[in-house]
Amino acid sequence: AQSVAQPEDQVNVAEGNPLTVKCTYSVSGNPYLFWYVQYPNRGLQFLLKYITGDNLVKGSYGFEAEFNKSQTSFHLKKPSALVSDSALYFCAVRDSPGNTGKLIFGQGTTLQVKP
Amino acid sequence: SQTIHQWPATLVQPVGSPLSLECTVEGTSNPNLYWYRQAAGRGLQLLFYSVGIGQISSEVPQNLSASRPQDRQFILSSKKLLLSDSGFYLCAWTSGSWGSDQPQHFGDGTRLSIL
Numbered sequence: 001a002q003s004v005a006q007p008e009d010q011v012n013v014a015e016g017n018p019l020t021v022k023c024t025y026s027v028s029g030n031p032y033l034f035w036y037v038q039y040p041n042r043g044l045q046f047l048l049k050y051i052t053g054d055n056l057v058k059g060s061y062g063f064e065a066e067f068n069k070s071q072t073s074f075h076l077k078k079p080s081a082l083v084s085d086s087a088l089y090f091c092a093v094r095d096s097p098g099n100t101g102k103l104i105f106g107q108g109t110t111l112q113v114k115p
Numbered sequence: 116s117q118t119i120h121q122w123p124a125t126l127v128q129p130v131g132s133p134l135s136l137e138c139t140v141e142g143t144s145n146p147n148l149y150w151y152r153q154a155a156g157r158g159l160q161l162l163f164y165s166v167g168i169g170q171i172s173s174e175v176p177q178n179l180s181a182s183r184p185q186d187r188q189f190i191l192s193s194k195k196l197l198l199s200d201s202g203f204y205l206c207a208w209t210s211g212s213w214g215s216d217q218p219q220h221f222g223d224g225t226r227l228s229i230l
Contacts, residue, residue, distance in 0.1 A: 034219075042222045044205070044207075044219075100147060101164075101209040102165060105159045
């Protein structure tokens with residue numbers, strides 16, 4: 001069965017420093033991986049996805065993620081954090097192949113960027 | 116461009132009252148549609164999904180039901196609300212025609228409080 005784990009409940013970084021939010025996955029077959037961000041009382045916003053190809057994926061708001069097949073990881077990164085990046089971040093993996101489009105989400109990681 | 120609308124944004128209901136939350140998608144046809152519940156600003160629980168009109172799949176047994184009376188309309192209902200139905204309800208869609216590599220796109224949610 002497909003699963004995804006976000007090992008950190010919260011990540012704290014100083015503004016201007018690089019940030020990493022961790023995600024590991026377990027899938028049968030090729031992984032389809034996604035990152036989302038959620039601001040308070042809002043829906044999830046899609047940041048980026050990995051389907052195939054280049055292991056470094058670039059997305060919205062300066063975020064990028066690195067797919068590592070040997071470590072089964074898909075960590076979210078940003079070279080220089082902003083206070084406005086403070087939010088809840090979710091990693092997700094596509095459920096079993098098919099046309100349902102279902103996603104399995106991690107439990108989320110709260111990113112706190114301090115000025 | 117495609118948009119997704121959920122209403123109401125907030126709702127306060129007494130225990131035992133009925134519920135109807137509506138979600139509509141514009142700018143696409145034959146989307147896959149999803150209802151999630153998010154408790155305490157954390158993980159997402161998939162409640163229902165639909166790959167076509169009148170086709171509803173339930174992920175967990177519960178006090179809620181879903182219907183899809185039109186292609187781009189998804190409704191979450193209950194005949195008698197329980198205290199445990201409180202939470203943040205999110206609707207999402209993805210393209211059904213492009214297969215499983217497309218992200219889900221979320222509405223801004225309904226915060227439901229049961230008194």
